[in-house]
Amino acid sequence: MDRPNIPLNALRAFEAAARHLTLSKAAIELCVTQAALSHQIRNLEERLGVALFRRVPRGLVLTDEGAALAPVLTGSLDLIGATLDRFSSGRYHEALHVGVVGTFATGWLIPRLAGFEAAHPEVDLRIFANNNRVSIPGEGLDLAIRFGDGSWHGLQATRIMDAPLAPMCAPDRARTMSGPQAMLEQPLLRSYRTGEWERWFAGLGLACPPLRGPMLDSSIALADMAAEGHGIALLPPALFGHWTDRGRLVTLFDHSIAAGAYWLTRLQSRPETSGMRSFREWLCREVTDQPPATG
Structure with missing residues (x-):
């Protein structure tokens, strides 16, 4: 079955009306007349062959079909907007959410972040410190730097540096x-x-x-x-x-013990993006070229 050819303006009109549940507020948001907005919504309903609203004295009420369509459109338009916001000066900016155990963040990473930002202005790095208890999918992270033995189920781990105690x-x-x-x-x-x-x-x-x-x-x-x-x-x-x-x-003294290492981890099920790869390569290169000072 062929999908109906639906103008984007009609979808935007319906999405705004579904959020406000009044044509007047939706029309103001989209900078169109109320009559034009109503026409776009009727056009959408005709193309889909269903009613999306019921008109009531105080505004609009979504039908079952309208209630099913509205959140999909809102999420899609928000995603499009967020993606477009990442373009500036002719370059795409990738937001990279990285969880970092607090000791590594303050003792090693933060003093070096200016170097990463200068080398990779296309990556919008966002750091979330933790106490080594972190869930990449649960916290919406792209990467996590953690301390341990490198064995975490479902994660790919890249060894960054040893840190004897x-x-x-x-x-x-x-x-x-x-x-x-x-x-x-x-x-x-x-x-x-x-x-x-x-x-x-x-x-x-x-x-x-x-x-x-x-x-x-x-x-x-x-x-x-x-x-x-x-x-x-x-x-x-x-x-x-x-x-x-x-x-x-x-x-005190020279004697130390090995308790683990710091690792950069990501979900094995998720492909590595260009921003993730840039951060991983920079991190490994920085550890090799500029080892942290010891006490």
Whole structure:
């Protein structure tokens, strides 16, 4: 069956009238007369062979057919408008929604974003920080940078950088530390990732002391507590160079443990767009060419 040849103006007229449910407001929005708008809607109804509205004393009421068509048209016109908005200066701008674990965002990515923006002005990058708990489809993201082992069901993961953990604390506390043995008497701050302190001490042949105090789900919060003198935190020094540069934190000793890496992830079921590819390639190149400063 051939589809009816329907003018776009008729569809726009119906969509506006369906939103306002009055011809007068729809006509004002589209800058046409009420008579012209009514004519376009009648033309659409004739071409479709159905009534889209019932006229009532106070305005319009959608028929079942009109109620089925209206949201489809509204969504389509909104999508067209959003796509057209991405064209400026003769160039298409792709919006790229990226979820980033907060530690990586503040400690590595944000200081370098100006370089990406300068190299790729066609990509409208939008960053959403999280605490490493993120759902790409559930949050409407295109990409997500997360910390872990790179194994996530349904996701393609590109390894960005390793970030071994080492003890860090405020400078005043560090000056009292003569060696790893001295840490046995110090308050050790806990993260939501269990077993890290046990592994760190085991690597030195020491038994981990009892761990007490609050457990935090953010490395940034751990760093802040350590910087304020509340204890020692296991943190990735590669992402806290700006803290050590400003004298807020000091890395204790050379011994560290591998707890995972940072990965750029995306849905395997979704093809990589040009913006996604540009961001991935820039990220990998930036890690190789300009490794983050360590403490």
